[in-house]
Amino acid sequence: MSRAHKYDVIVVGAGGAGLMAARYAAQNPNVTVAVISKLYPTRSHTGAAQGGVGAALGNVTEDYPEWHAFDTVKGGDYLTDQDVAEMFAYDVIESVIELEHMGLPFSRTPEGKIAQRKFGGHTREFGKSAVERACYAADRTGHMILQTLYQQSIKDNVIFFNEFHVLDILMVDGECRGVVAYELATGELHTFQAKSTIIASGGNGRMFKVTSNAHALTGDLQSVVYRRGIPIEDPEFYQFHPTGLYKIGVLLTEGARGEGGILRNKDGERFMERYAPTIKDLAPRDMVSRSMYLEIREGRGAGPDNDYILLDLTHIDGHIIEERLPDITEFARIYLGVDPIREPVPVQPTAHYAMGGIPTTIDTNVIMDGQNTIVPGLYAAGEVACASLHGANRLGTNSLGDLIVFGRRAGRFASKYAEKRDFPDLPSDAQDFSRNLLDKALNGSGTEKVATIRKELQNTMMDNASVFRTDELLGKQIEIVKELQERYKQIGVEDKGKQYNTELMEALELGFLLDNAEQLVYAAFNRKESRGAHSHEDYKDRDDENWLKHTLVYKADKGVQIDYKPVTLGKYEPKPRVY
Amino acid sequence: MKVNVKIKRFNPEADKRPYWSEYSLDVRETDRVLDVINQIKWEMDGSLSYRRSCAHGICGSDAMLINGVNRLACKILVKDLGAEISVEPIRGLPVLKDLIVDMEPFFDSYKAVLPFFINEDPEPPTERYQSPEDREIFDATTKCILCAACTTSCPVFWTNGRYIGPAAIVNAHRFIFDSRDHGADERLQIMNQSNGLWRCRTAYNCTEACPRDIPITKAIEEVKRELLWRRA
Structure with a gap:
């Protein structure tokens, strides 16, 4: 295979956002498109999403996009850009219908429409009560989205470079001209020259010990662009999903509570009644995760070590559980030996989703700074990106919505840009940076082990920078991350081979992951307030006067630098967030 | 608990034919076979190669022949297999390296x-x-x-x-x-x-x-x- 490639549009990542972007880019007959993915496309973590995709179809009860937009803004603790939320709430309706037209096998209402159920933070009439907005396919909605989009990509003859690991983006004169990727099968570097590059490579949850995220989710591109001077927006806002399986973090959908599931402490008390009297167990995830931690901290956790909470589905008809929640029922049975139909399931908050990411405009153009200066030729969509839809806390189901809405926009805008542009030249040293990364990992002294550093990172991030934060713990974690970065320079790999050197790949991923941790802890230490998922015990209140602004974290020569970007406000005035 | 794990290995850059590597290690009964294989890779033998991603049976990366039966390594627990565990690549597709086959x-x-x-x-x-x-x-x-x-x-x-x-x-x-x-x-x-x-x-x-x-x-x-x- 030739190692120099040329496509009008390159998509990095083959999950929901990447496949949607590729599909839309390819609909433009004047451009060529290829997708580069670290995994086979169907292995992408979109497939692990369970509960549904929120869209105000109103199939079960009355619903309107205005309500959805409001819920998204309030759910994001008013850090959501309101123009983005409004566009999204309308666009996601069209996108869901489009998925159905692509054949997605949604569950159905008795009349044959797309079935919908309740989900956290989604309400009718601006907060009055929970509303059925999550369009679902049993509890494998993400799987069905991923499969459907991959099926369409076969129909559309999309070109894939599977098991190619992107190590660098080619920035020349402030614009992006493509990427460099490492082919896992051969150990060769490939250069991809592109007029438009779309980044859709997913999240970074593997920096935490307990996570719902796949092993592959190491924030590679969040680091690659950061090393090239592009900032990361709002990385301090990291979502912990309330219901991960105890100790292993495997996700149990919020849809379980949407179907009537209840969280209980060791006394059997439905404690969410105290924290969110109106919507109780269906409060947004940041609030529920905090409430669970507080219950545990105050000695009301269940189990021999009083360190978990119980997700109780036993009062729900067993047939409904088997029909609408079959996968999570199986997870509980296999991994914990607990049958949810008969007994409550031990759960704990699990690291789940990055609200922040590579900053983009509403049109998915990557931006450089607080003045929205666009990086020509570079686009981002999905979890890796931050269009500021989710603000300080994402609502359940809005991640799948994000993928299809922003993936589609990225494909459209990136192909339109590519169409009117010639191929820009690549520098002759295009691969040097990547080659250097590989050489360092392959030829390092080996006095440090990748697995050891990674484990220390995951343990300390969990202890010092997860649901509750303090100045002291974050300050400590900054020092720990610095120390781990130093030690990382001394890693080595035993496997010096070229073919499927997965040890080398893990070493590179850890380097990326450390950058992600750096972004998160610096931004979290810097933000002296509590907002959404960033819960700071030394600054317990939201401080709109000083902190109603987005963080931008840069890697500069003299260390980590922080800047800000204003929040786009709109008709929803910031108010105290009660549910 | 102590387990003995036999893994069929093949590195096209070094080996003419496949061979078995054996590892003895302490694991928890509730560990997934994938956790065990990870532990081997991370602590004992970095060159061991296999595919994995989601680790809970949804992504489909880690189908392997485990104790003679095709399963996902992330969906079978040690306690369901006992102390003797054998792992081979799935059959009928060309082996590229260790447990990785040509899909x-x-x-x-x-x-x-x-x-x-x-x-x-x-x-x-x-x-x-x-x-x-x-x-x-x-x-x-x-x-x-x-x-x-x-x-x-x-x-x-x-x-x-x-x-x-x-x-x-x-x-x-x-x-x-x-x-x-x-x-x-x-x-x-x-x-x-x-x-x-x-x-x-x-x-x-x-x-x-x-x-x-x-x-x-x-x-x-x-x-x-x-x-x-x-x-x-």
């Missing part, structure tokens, strides 16, 4: 059955309606994660690598029985070819191997019957 022939068979929604009618402004009963007919086959555990457990596939295999038929079933889809005739014709579904000898290995509990043999029989009825 291209598998995906080629999948692609051959037109595994995508076909309906050229003008799209309605809303969703296409489908009754819950019609949706239920193909529910099981929508669960497929393309892990290849079924196809690589099939004795017919072992002897004839050109047989499209159970996974491809499962995915054809998913569309053939979808009331909204119009591509059934085309797919059934493909199924009817010499390396198509008539090669199935109902060995049931696929059904037993499926980590998603899809009743695969039943699905294959349903496609066979559909083909006969449409011919009649």
Whole structure:
């Protein structure tokens, strides 16, 4: 295979956002498109999403996009850009219908429409009560989205470079001209020259010990662009999903509570009644995760070590559980030996989703700074990106919505840009940076082990920078991350081979992951307030006067630098967030 | 608990033929086999190579032959296997390195059955309606994660690598029985070819191997019957 490639549009990542972007880019007959993915496309973590995709179809009860937009803004603790939320709430309706037209096998209402159920933070009439907005396919909605989009990509003859690991983006004169990727099968570097590059490579949850995220989710591109001077927006806002399986973090959908599931402490008390009297167990995830931690901290956790909470589905008809929640029922049975139909399931908050990411405009153009200066030729969509839809806390189901809405926009805008542009030249040293990364990992002294550093990172991030934060713990974690970065320079790999050197790949991923941790802890230490998922015990209140602004974290020569970007406000005035 | 793990190894850059590596290590009973393999890679032998991603049976990366049965390494626990564990690559696909096999022939068979929604009618402004009963007919086959555990457990596939295999038929079933889809005739014709579904000898290995509990043999029989009825 030739190692120099040329496509009008390159998509990095083959999950929901990447496949949607590729599909839309390819609909433009004047451009060529290829997708580069670290995994086979169907292995992408979109497939692990369970509960549904929120869209105000109103199939079960009355619903309107205005309500959805409001819920998204309030759910994001008013850090959501309101123009983005409004566009999204309308666009996601069209996108869901489009998925159905692509054949997605949604569950159905008795009349044959797309079935919908309740989900956290989604309400009718601006907060009055929970509303059925999550369009679902049993509890494998993400799987069905991923499969459907991959099926369409076969129909559309999309070109894939599977098991190619992107190590660098080619920035020349402030614009992006493509990427460099490492082919896992051969150990060769490939250069991809592109007029438009779309980044859709997913999240970074593997920096935490307990996570719902796949092993592959190491924030590679969040680091690659950061090393090239592009900032990361709002990385301090990291979502912990309330219901991960105890100790292993495997996700149990919020849809379980949407179907009537209840969280209980060791006394059997439905404690969410105290924290969110109106919507109780269906409060947004940041609030529920905090409430669970507080219950545990105050000695009301269940189990021999009083360190978990119980997700109780036993009062729900067993047939409904088997029909609408079959996968999570199986997870509980296999991994914990607990049958949810008969007994409550031990759960704990699990690291789940990055609200922040590579900053983009509403049109998915990557931006450089607080003045929205666009990086020509570079686009981002999905979890890796931050269009500021989710603000300080994402609502359940809005991640799948994000993928299809922003993936589609990225494909459209990136192909339109590519169409009117010639191929820009690549520098002759295009691969040097990547080659250097590989050489360092392959030829390092080996006095440090990748697995050891990674484990220390995951343990300390969990202890010092997860649901509750303090100045002291974050300050400590900054020092720990610095120390781990130093030690990382001394890693080595035993496997010096070229073919499927997965040890080398893990070493590179850890380097990326450390950058992600750096972004998160610096931004979290810097933000002296509590907002959404960033819960700071030394600054317990939201401080709109000083902190109603987005963080931008840069890697500069003299260390980590922080800047800000204003929040786009709109008709929803910031108010105290009660549910 | 202490486990002895035997893993079939092959490095194309160094080895002429596969060999077994043995490892003895302490693990928890509740560990997944994937956790055990990870522990070996991270603490004992960095060169051990395999695919993995989601670690809970959804992405389909880590199908392996574990104690003689095709399973996902992330969906089988140590306590269900005991102290002696053997791990080999799934059979019938070329081994590239250790537990990594060439998935291209598998995906080629999948692609051959037109595994995508076909309906050229003008799209309605809303969703296409489908009754819950019609949706239920193909529910099981929508669960497929393309892990290849079924196809690589099939004795017919072992002897004839050109047989499209159970996974491809499962995915054809998913569309053939979808009331909204119009591509059934085309797919059934493909199924009817010499390396198509008539090669199935109902060995049931696929059904037993499926980590998603899809009743695969039943699905294959349903496609066979559909083909006969449409011919009649």
